[in-house]
Amino acid sequence: MSKVNLKELSLQDERLTGGHRLCSGCGASIIVRQILHATDDPVVVGCATGCLEVSTTIYPYTAWKDSFIHNAFENAAATISGTEAAYRSLKRQGKIDEDKEVKFIAFGGDGGTYDIGFQSLSGAMERGHNMVYVCYDNGAYMNTGIQRSSATPRNASTTTSPAGEVIPGKTQFRKELTDIIAAHNIPYVAQASPHNFKDLIRKARKAFEVDGPAFLNVLSQCPRGWRYPEDQAMDIMRAGTDSCFWPLFEVEDGEWKLNHIPKEKAPVTDWLEPQGRFKHLFKEGNEDLIEEIQEQIDKRWEELLHKCGEK
Amino acid sequence: MSNQVALTGNEAMAQAMxxxxxxxxxxxxxxxxxxxVQMFSQFVADGAVDTxxxxxxxxxxxxxxxxxxxxxxxxxxxxxxxxxxxxMWEIVYIAASTRLPIVMPVVNRALSGPINIHCDHSDAMGARDSGWIQLYAENAQEAYDNAIQAVRIGEHEDVRLPVMVNMDGFIISHAVENLELLADEDVKEFIGEYTAEHTLLDTxxxxxxxxxxLxxxxxxxxxxxxxAMENAQKVVVEVAKEYKNLTGRGFEYFEEYKLEDAEIAILALASTAGTAKAAVDKLREEGVKAGLLKLRMFRPFPAKEVAKALSGLKAVAVMDRADTFSTIGGPVFADVRSALYDVKSDVEVVNYIYGLGGRDTTVEDLEFVYNDLQGIVNSGEVNKRVKYLGVRE
Structure with a gap:
């Protein structure tokens, strides 16, 4: 696989056009564009109900240059698995040219992936369809107005886990969906972030190349839900990986590999402090809450170092 | 070349697939x-299908x-x-509104709760407003015939809608009957090649x-x-005629059984129609002018044709194997009575909700219904419009 070259990327056509209605600074469109730069083949895109879907295909317009299907909220994986099955069937019967290569990709937010679409995703991965599933994980149901999901980090204030006088935001840690999908023993699973586009595009290339299902869990910034000025996004995302809140790793044929080991692990406050959803944690008396988050992140990082053979 | 075989309804449906x-x-x-699903899996495993x-x-x-x-x-x-x-509910609606000609056999079973595995129509009747064409069958032969025709109906360019092919659970699905299968090549020719006008894979x-x-x-x-549902009415007739030319079997929206000179009649769909035929035959021997309208197509609802067929009668009982809990009758009753309103007929229409959860419905039960209709004709009075058939007090 050749190296990701920024100059070459800049010459490629965008497959998701401008004029879509996602918020300024949204991570989803950036992630989609980076990922679609990773293949030259035509793709069929499936999309779960969510920000990306409602903002890119408002009838009679579409921002997608490739074929696109939205079915419902919880079934992007099942839907695209059906289209992939159609492709295999028609190709085998000679109804589609045998030289024609089509890639299949589904996008879902964390709501459509970690929660309501979890079963459909697990089924599609287990069945072994040749498809890529991408979760753009912005850590809440942003499309319906910032409600908590099982991807919402602990103590984040959302509209259904608000920071109140008694309860300091969401009381649970987020679930490690990337690990759960890795446990399906599929050819390729990775966690990525769009601030490191070389890493993300390389992973997307690999995801498209493997024969069988691939899953990418991509951290997706959300200025509205995370509450920060849009121009700080890339710094925040970098803090997310440097603090090891969002480790960059991949699991290829069962081999775990860390893709970014910070020289010096940044304190989790670098990640938390710029975001309004964590503002209450910095009030006097809440120091222990930050400590608990730090402990959890440290524990998880140690686990990953072991899994990836770094320790 | 067709082939005479003894099959269960499920076997016949698997053969159709x-x-x-x-x-x-x-x-x-x-x-x-x-x-x-099991039998179809075996066809796949044996390479008998391209699926x-x-x-x-x-x-x-x-x-x-x-x-x-x-x-x-x-x-x-x-x-x-x-x-x-x-x-499936949510996606059943999406399939119809996306105008995808999917064919789905539904082996009718009571919808929970309480949980029950036996036949009634509460499953399919709940989906009556989902935008699917719905066909019902009296027996395995008709279920098989409907499945083959459903492909042509749904894929027709003026229709492009999904079709639900209903078959009574256990009563038809697990009972063996003699039926005729078409030759493979006849089915292939009848349904033809499918070419969708627009597809995701035409990249x-x-x-x-x-x-x-919005x-x-x-x-x-x-x-x-x-x-498209309006258009389906025309297409169902065209396809039924063509199928009849090929097989000598079938009818369009419904079958009229000894209805022409009847004074009282039952309107039923699915396997109960067969039981009703036996009741009609018995009553005819006794000189009672009883008849039956067996509905094949419930969606779209052939209102004009049903009204025309029933308007000359004195009393009709509409049989519903599902309740709406509206307290004013079952789903078929509501549509039949509404259809008759337009023709300003004097026919009395009553409703029997029957056979829920697979409760057996016998010839005697249906004779009881015909007797009830006779009573309405004689007295000129309907004491209760909606009744539950054979329920213990």
Whole structure:
């Protein structure tokens, strides 16, 4: 696989056009564009109900240059698995040219992936369809107005886990969906972030190349839900990986590999402090809450170092 | 060349699916449909079909994958029953509004709760407003015939709608009967090759399926869907005629059994129609002018034709194997009575809700209904419009 070259990327056509209605600074469109730069083949895109879907295909317009299907909220994986099955069937019967290569990709937010679409995703991965599933994980149901999901980090204030006088935001840690999908023993699973586009595009290339299902869990910034000025996004995302809140790793044929080991692990406050959803944690008396988050992140990082053979 | 065989309803349905040879089947097993999926799996394992079989983890995913496949230009099928259909619900509506000609056998079973695995029509009747064409069968032969015709009806360019092929759970699905199968090549020729006009896999001409459709277009699209249902009425007749030429079997919207000179009649769909025929024969011997209208197509509802067939009668009992809990009768009753309103007929129409959860409905039960109708004719009075047949007090 050749190296990701920024100059070459800049010459490629965008497959998701401008004029879509996602918020300024949204991570989803950036992630989609980076990922679609990773293949030259035509793709069929499936999309779960969510920000990306409602903002890119408002009838009679579409921002997608490739074929696109939205079915419902919880079934992007099942839907695209059906289209992939159609492709295999028609190709085998000679109804589609045998030289024609089509890639299949589904996008879902964390709501459509970690929660309501979890079963459909697990089924599609287990069945072994040749498809890529991408979760753009912005850590809440942003499309319906910032409600908590099982991807919402602990103590984040959302509209259904608000920071109140008694309860300091969401009381649970987020679930490690990337690990759960890795446990399906599929050819390729990775966690990525769009601030490191070389890493993300390389992973997307690999995801498209493997024969069988691939899953990418991509951290997706959300200025509205995370509450920060849009121009700080890339710094925040970098803090997310440097603090090891969002480790960059991949699991290829069962081999775990860390893709970014910070020289010096940044304190989790670098990640938390710029975001309004964590503002209450910095009030006097809440120091222990930050400590608990730090402990959890440290524990998880140690686990990953072991899994990836770094320790 | 057709072939005389003894098969259960499920076996006949599996044979129909094999002969249709869909590009994709995505299905999940549920009693009493399970055998259909099992037998079809064996056809796939033996290479007897070209189908890509998607062994989904739920009925919700079964319908979702079928929608994905059909949008990719495949001839796609699934099959289900009862709670399986209920779990699909959301996507059942999406399949119809996306105008995908999916064919789905439904082996009718009581919808929970309480949980029950036996026959009634509460599953399919709940989906009556989902935009699917619905066909019902008296026996395995008709279920098989309906499945083959459903492909042509749904795929017709003026229709492009999904079709539910209903078959009574256990009563038909698990009972053996003699029936005629078409030769494979006759089915192939009858249904023809399927070429979707727009597909996701025509990547040189990309399309967007299922976009967000707001106040300025949604309504028009729903009316187009209603127009397709109107068109289906014409197409169902055309396809039925062609099928009759091929097989000598079948009818269009309904079968009239000794209805022409009848004074009282039952309107029923599915296997109960067979039981009603036996009751009619018995009563005719006694000189009672009893008849039957067996409805084959419930969606779209052939209101004009049903009204015409019933308007000259004195009393009609509409049999519903499902309740609406509206307290004013079952789903078929509501449509039949509404249809008769337009023709200003004097016929008295009553409703019997019967056979829920697989409660056996016998010839004697239906004789009781005919006697009830005779009583209405004699007295000129209806003491109760909606009754439950054979329920213990």
């Amino acid at each position: 094999k002969q249709i040879n869909p590009d994709v089947v995505a299905a999940y097993p549920i009693t009493p449909q399970t055998e259909v 890509e079989f998607v062994t989904v983890e739920s009925e919700h995913s079964a319908m979702s994958a079928t929608v994905g496949a059909a949008a990719g230009g495949a001839r796609a099928m699934t099959a289900t029953a009862a709670n399986g259909l209920a779990l 040189e001409n990309p399309i967007a399926v299922g976009p967000l459709d 106040q300025d277009y949604y309504f028009e699209h729903k009316v187009q869907q209603a127009e």
